[in-house]
Amino acid sequence: MNLPSAFEEKMKYLLGTEYDDYLNCFDEPRHYGLRINTAKISVEDFLKISPWPLEKVPWIHNGFYYDGENCQPAKHPYYYAGLYYLQEPSAMTPADRLPIEPGDRVLDVCAAPGGKATELGARLNGTGVLAANDLSTSRAKGLLKNIELMGIGNVLVLSEEPGKLIPYFTEYFDKILIDAPCSGEGMFRKDRKMIRAWEEHGPDYFSKIQRSIITQAAQMLRPGGMILYSTCTFSPEENEQTIEYLLKQRPDFDICEMEGYEGFSQGLPEMTDSGDERLRHTVRIFPHRMKGEGHFLALLRKKETGSLEEEMVAAPSTYPGAGSCRKSGAQTGARTGAGRKKLPEELTSFLADINRQFDPDRMDIRGDKVYYMPEGMPALNGIRFLRTGLFLGELKKKRFEPSQAFAMNLKKEEYARIIDLPVSDERVIKYLKGETLDVEDLVSAKEKGWYLVCVDGYPLGFGKLAGQVLKNKYLPGWRWQSV
Known part of the structure; x- marks a missing residue:
């Protein structure tokens, strides 16, 4: 395995006597993971019908290993029914460790292709709202497909630079997940092409992006809310030092402990200028200690009172670039327009066969397309999105044609x-x-x-x-x- 010399020296420093064990793991086969979509089926029920033998991922309640050499779960009807998502086992950890509660407003900042967003949506179980964002429109299209395949309807799929979302969502979200763009050191074993990418854009390049994203996300979190920051890299510049930067910029944030596992490694405050001992509560996943690729996680909480957003509004000149953070406010009033009008007869006739209550005020009809919106949405004029709410279908010449997304959102017992x-x-x-x-x-x-x-x-x-x-x-x- 030809690793860059600068990377080797860093890993020797990070791992000490474990470095040889780390190198040896490159000779081991990669691990293939399957995460059961609990929005559609329980873990117990899926295990009864699973077409393949599965082995539990011990730190993920709905995660399993499968034999990637002899099984093809992406070519099975259950995949097309959205019963599971194929995901590397370590990559299941961030969404699993962000404590989602019913009714939460949740943002996945860098969401494509959707492995983490679909788990967050499953845990919301149709309540609250999931905003899934990715700057790349092409990647956001793949994200939208995976969200609809998994049957998630209470969703916004956005494609924006995170800073542009701040005026619309200031202190709006209860939980935010940031799976940040990174140098990908933890994926070297899984994908050797990542080594060349690392040589072109290393930790210094990505740490600047990460610091921008995490401070922007902080402005969109309500007091008392939580952020889960993760990367798939080992670099302290992108991990502990990024969290250190946030804590210096935002004294209203603190690091939380998260549910542990015997293979998790503590964070390394000694790799930062401050040596802040709170950084030991962050988590590293090394592939020679666990059956998964490399990862880093930090769970952060925003203090209930005295949020920095309040100070920004009171004295914007003290915080350069922050003066407009409440320009539009949260704008969480009820939607107006089509939802308050009488619904077309062809739509109400179709919905009469659905064993589910729909609030007419949450219906949004744009041209011939019908959407069912999450509750309490802000106005979204001026930002780029691919989907708002559940796309129910289209009105066509006095008839209603239901959508694929609607079919995937339904349960068998809900339709006649x-x-x-x-x-x-x-x-x-x-x-x-x-x-x-x-x-x-x-x-x-x-x-x-x-x-x-x-x-x-x-x-x-x-x-x-x-x-x-x-x-x-x-x-x-x-x-x-x-x-």
Whole structure:
């Protein structure tokens, strides 16, 4: 393994006598992880139907190892039903260690491709709001797909530089996750291309970005709220020193202890100027100590009173660049406009078949598209977003056509007309490929209309019955691709 000499010297200093053990782990196979989506299925129920043997990730309640050499969980109908997310085991840790409560307003600042955001959304279980942001619009599109695949509807998917979000969300969020862009040292074993990237942009480059993001995020957190900061690198400049920087800039923040695990390593205050002993409460994951790649985590809490935002408003000249942080305020009043109008008959007729209560004031109709918004949203004029709320579907010539996102958000028992196929039925794959289905054995030709197609009781998408043939409405961009 040809590692950069500067990196080797740093790791020798960090690890001491453990350095050889670290080097030896490069000869071991990588670990493949699967995280069960508890928004759709319990851990216990998934283990009963799992097509493969799974081994528990001991520090993640819904995380499991699988044999990546002999199993292909991304090519299974349960993947298309959103029952699990494929994720490196150490990368499961940040979202797991951020304590989410029902009704929380949660921000994932650098969310693509969605591994952490989808876990945060699952733990909200349809309450509160999940704002998932990524600066790259192309990456944000992949993020949106994964969020919809996992059935998460109480969502905003944004694509902005984090600083631009501050005027809209000042002190708005209860919890914030920052999985910061980093030099990727912890991924060298998993992806050798990361070494070349490290040589082009090392810790000094990324530490500046991280310090900007974490101080911007601090302004969007309510007093008493919590931030989980994480990287997949070992560099103290990007880890302990970034947290040290925040604590110096923001005395209203403190470091919290998080749920431990025997393989976790303490943070290293001796790698900072201040030597602040609170930094020992941060966590490092080394791949020679645990069955996962390298990671760093810090859990931070904002004090309940005397927040710096209050001081900024009182004396903005004291804090350069902060004078506009309350320009728009939180703007959390009820939405106005389409939600207060009488809903179209074709929409109310379709929703009558859904065993779920919908608040008309949260409906947002833009052109022919219908969205169901989370409660208490600020006005979002002027920022770039890919999705606000749950996309329910489209109004088309006096009829309503439900969306793929709506299908994934539903549970089998919430819809009146169901076609539930066992995973062994060849029609499951045909449906996922976009083919029409012969369903004469399942429904009467007289019972025409929209049907929710499920596999073993878990929704895949909609179809529309015409005679004994089900017209396929599975989203073309999601279709099963033959190898």
